[in-house]
Amino acid sequence: MKVCVIGTGYVGLVTGVCLANIGHNVICIDNNEEKIKLMKSGQSPIYEPGLSELMQSCITNKNLLFSSDLKLGVEHGEILFIAVGTPALPNGESDTRYVEAVAKGIGENLNQGYKVIVNKSTVPIGSGDWVKMIVLDGVKEREKLLGNNQKIEVDFDVVSNPEFLREGSAIYDTFNPDRIVLGSESNQAINLMKKLYEPIILRQFAEEKNGDSIPVVVTDLTSAEMIKYAANSFLATKISFINEIANICDKVGADVTQVAQGIGLDSRIGTKFLQAGIGWGGSCFPKDVSALIHIADDYNYEVDLLKSVVKLNQHQRLIVIEKLQNKLKILKGKIIGLLGLTFKPDTDDMRDAPSLDIIKELTRLGAKVKAYDPIVSQTGISHGLSDVIIETNIMMLADSCDALVLVTEWQEFLKLDYQKMLEKMNNNIIVDGRNFLDKKLLKLAGFNYVGIGH
Numbered sequence: 001m002k003v004c005v006i007g008t009g010y011v012g013l014v015t016g017v018c019l020a021n022i023g024h025n026v027i028c029i030d031n032n033e034e035k036i037k038l039m040k041s042g043q044s045p046i047y048e049p050g051l052s053e054l055m056q057s058c059i060t061n062k063n064l065l066f067s068s069d070l071k072l073g074v075e076h077g078e079i080l081f082i083a084v085g086t087p088a089l090p091n092g093e094s095d096t097r098y099v100e101a102v103a104k105g106i107g108e109n110l111n112q113g114y115k116v117i118v119n120k121s122t123v124p125i126g127s128g129d130w131v132k133m134i135v136l137d138g139v140k141e142r143e144k145l146l147g148n149n150q151k152i153e154v155d156f157d158v159v160s161n162p163e164f165l166r167e168g169s170a171i172y173d174t175f176n177p178d179r180i181v182l183g184s185e186s187n188q189a190i191n192l193m194k195k196l197y198e199p200i201i202l203r204q205f206a207e208e209k210n211g212d213s214i215p216v217v218v219t220d221l222t223s224a225e226m227i228k229y230a231a232n233s234f235l236a237t238k239i240s241f242i243n244e245i246a247n248i249c250d251k252v253g254a255d256v257t258q259v260a261q262g263i264g265l266d267s268r269i270g271t272k273f274l275q276a277g278i279g280w281g282g283s284c285f286p287k288d289v290s291a292l293i294h295i296a297d298d299y300n301y302e303v304d305l306l307k308s309v310v311k312l313n314q315h316q317r318l319i320v321i322e323k324l325q326n327k328l329k330i331l332k333g334k335i336i337g338l339l340g341l342t343f344k345p346d347t348d349d350m351r352d353a354p355s356l357d358i359i360k361e362l363t364r365l366g367a368k369v370k371a372y373d374p375i376v377s378q379t380g381i382s383h384g385l386s387d388v389i390i391e392t393n394i395m396m397l398a399d400s401c402d403a404l405v406l407v408t409e410w411q412e413f414l415k416l417d418y419q420k421m422l423e424k425m426n427n428n429i430i431v432d433g434r435n436f437l438d439k440k441l442l443k444l445a446g447f448n449y450v451g452i453g454h
């Protein structure tokens with residue numbers, strides 16, 4: 001099938017590449033010329049394991065093209081994905097201006113033939129109908145330019161197809177989804193979407209081919225939009241729940257890792273997303289929980305639970321500071337080394353990373369902050385990182401530190417020579433913000449280990 005994906009970020013690029021990989025003919029559009037240039041040369045503008053290799057093979061097979069020409073993409077695609085960003089505005093509301101610009105652009109370029117316009121971006125409830133209206137506005141503007149009351153015939157439906165991939169495992173998640181959600185009032189559109197995803201639904205690209213097909217949840221537009229917000233809000237709540245339990249464990253002397261295992265094996269609860277630590281961050285949980293709160297506010301509904309979840313998460317990010325103060329007392333004049341900066345491992349994404357709040361607070365308290373991150377140290381990403389010295393090797397990070405804080409659980413941090421690092425340090429404190437490191441080994445190496453809820 002002929003597909004156009006508009007917006008080539010973490011979601012759009014992965015979607016475009018994976019759809020090309022399963023045999024569709026895909027054009028990816030972005031208005032960022034630099035990105036287009038890079039992708040045309042076979043390079044991915046984001047770090048996502050496996051993405052560059054898959055992208056290059058699709059380019060070689062000639063079923064993946066990149067362009068900044070929206071008209072080219074719209075005319076090509078029978079299915080048009082909108083996958084641009086929907087960041088949070090300062091009041092928590094979702095900023096839909098990029099979706100609006102794309103919808104308008106689609107309307108201005110819509111050619112003949114039936115098309116499905118897919119909201120892949122996470123958008124506020126009601127955006128399906130709103131996108132339809134904006135597309136039609138674009139069509140009307142073109143009619144005005146034609147003059148003489150000329151009409152342009154267009155035929156399209158809007159589908160909400162929320163995305164559930166996680167950064168760092170985006171390709172795996174795309175080929176092995178737990179479900180595919182399709183929200184629309186049109187059977188024709190739903191059937192085309194099922195045809196598009198057929199190889200995935202039939203697990204032809206899945207790691208486990210157990211004979212079952214992937215569940216497809218067909219809903220109305222509004223419910224599909226709500227499923228996305230509800231899923232992210234539930235997962236954020238689950239993490240905040242275990243973080244709250246961890247904080248109580250710290251008081252009473254229980255071990256949250258054992259507690260998480262003990263409750264997680266109850267199939268009604270499940271073991272996933274029970275990793276206690278410094279809280280959730282990233283480009284989606286924070287903004288999506290805030291957006292849902294904002295939507296409920298519009299209806300004068302007080303979302304006490306989600307507001308508490310956000311408050312708790314804000315506190316959780318700074319829990320490592322409390323732990324450092326317990327051990328070092330005064331942070332002014334101390335040198336703190338951060339292991340990891342990105343909001344989670346296997347990504348270069350720094351959006352709303354807990355490290356940013358930790359750096360800000362440590363700096364406010366007068367500490368000097370250094371950091372080593374496998375991706376940030378290599379690529380020199382500087383966004384939001386003005387108050388931290390980025391070290392390019394782990395021994396330079398350890399040098400003269402009063403304490404180390406593990407912020408992001410990169411696999412390579414399991415294999416560091418901690419004994420050698422300790423020799424370089426001023427003090428032996430290590431705060432494991434993700435309960436990730438081997439506590440016994442670190443103690444043997446001479447560290448004073450502090451976890452979360454241990």
Ligand code: NAD
Pocket residue numbers: 006007008009010011012029030031032035083084085086098101102120121122123163164165166167283284
């Ligand atoms: P992103 O910021 O990484 O990428 C957005 C891309 O859209 C950028 O490359 C930008 O240049 C491009 N763009 C903006 N305006 C454009 C325009 N008018 N025309 C063409 N291109 C334009 O965003 P993302 O992280 O990929 O997220 C996209 C959407 O998917 C968001 O709504 C997000 O909530 C949702 N989502 C993201 C993830 C994730 O893991 N990042 C997962 C699920 C859902």
Ligand code: UGA
Pocket residue numbers: 122163164165166167168232235239272273274275276277278279280281282283284285343344
């Ligand atoms: C999350 C969801 O998992 C995806 O399903 C969704 O598509 C995506 O948001 C989105 O809408 O953008 P992502 O943000 O990539 O994916 O990463 P997660 O693995 O969910 O982690 C989010 C945050 O929660 C990270 O900061 C992570 O460190 C934290 N986390 C996660 C915990 O603190 N504990 C856990 O047990 C799991």
